[in-house]
Amino acid sequence: MAFAFEKFHKFGPAAFVLKAIIAAVIADVVLLGFIMLRRGYRRWYFGKRDARVIEIRKQWDALVRGDVPFEEWRNNPRDCQIVESMALDAFELAGNIESAKILKFLRTSGLIAKCTFEARRYKGWRRREALVALGRTRAPEAIPVLTEGLRDLDPETRMAALRGLERMACPESATGILNWISEAGLTVPALPVQNALLQCCAEQPQLLIPHLRHSDAAVREVLARVLGEVATPALANDLLQFVDDDLAELRAAAARALSQSQPQRALSPLSQLAQDPVWFVRLRAIVSLGELRNPSATAVLLRGLTDSKRLVRARAAEALLKMDSDQVAIFQSVAATQDRYGIDAYLTALDNCGAVAALKHRLMQLPITPGRDALLEMLTGRLLPTAISVPQAMAAKAAAGI
Secondary structure (H helix, E strand, C coil): CHHHHHHHHHHCCHHHHHHHHHHHHHHHHHHHHHHHHHHHHHHHHHHHHHHHHHHHHHCHHHHHHCCCCCHHHHCCHHHHHHHHHHHHHHHHHCCHHHHHHHHHHHHHCCHHHHHHHHHHHCCHHHHHHHHHHHHHHCCHHHHHHHHHHCCCCCHHHHHHHHHHHHHHCCHHHHHHHHHHHHHHCCCCCHHHHHHHHHHHCCCCHHHHHHHHHHCCHHHHHHHHHHHHHHCCHHHHHHHHCCCCCCCHHHHHHHHHHHHHCCHHHHHHHHHHHCCCCCHHHHHHHHHHHHHHCCHHHHHHHHHHCCCCCHHHHHHHHHHHHHCCCCHHHHHHHHHHCCCHHHHHHHHHHHHHCCCHHHHHHHHHCCCCCHHHHHHHHHHCCCCCCCCCCHHHHHHHHHHCCC
């Protein structure tokens, strides 16, 4: 080799280029050989694995019943991984009876204990895999381990534990998540926490109330959104305390949740929230008043029809159409507001729900008067209120940011 490189000296400076070319060729050959060797090994490994999957699949029913001794596959890491993956996949698709059998198999075979051990001993990706697997089992004994994972220093591990608790979808999981965010705050993005709590608090939404009182602002905002989704009529008394809360998101959640309460109890706080300085709180209150379908809310909805925000006006118009009151009288009240944009929102809502023809038919049955003719012309789009001139209307529209 030394003799061969001595031959290069006669090339002068070009010898360095020649040596570099030869080294690059040798490196490429070695790299190509490594790639081919790796591909051959993977083909061999996955071929044996697929063959083993077919063998296990043939005796799957006997395996779940316990007819096959666990020692035949538990002591083989590859077989254990295959059985665990197949059991978890089958568990997610099985019905009630079949899932109970698979869960019993996961317990008696020690697979749940194995995942619990790995989730507590290992770190990094191995711990994350174990936490996700525990969540897929939906076994109650996995909840303490998943709760411990929420306090891991790695944010990806915390997310894996949170996803596992979300799959549990039970009040015990909600308690673990709520205690964690009350102690540590939002150490993960808010949306995954919100989705997990929506799944876990559906059965017992009252779990949110104590944490809403004592948590920091960021946590209370997330909990308020969850409360607005899962609140039940039984929480009506608890929701009233949040009507005057400093957090706008919580006031909006209270307004949304009050739609599930008794109309006599909810009308007064919703009327107050419909005048809130924050527009989305007014929006939630207007929508809730429409859900109550109480004629006593008509005056509040008419006031919402003249709101500065287009979305609030649109929802107020839709809520007015849900009222059981006489729609002719409501239309007269809408026209009496002399608000160009409010009347337009009401007419648009009428057209969207296909109620224009019915209202026109009822107006035609009234005695002929200038007021009736004006309402008919307004309904057919030939007349708009003249109390506000076009320049004034455009100025008001620009000032309101519409």
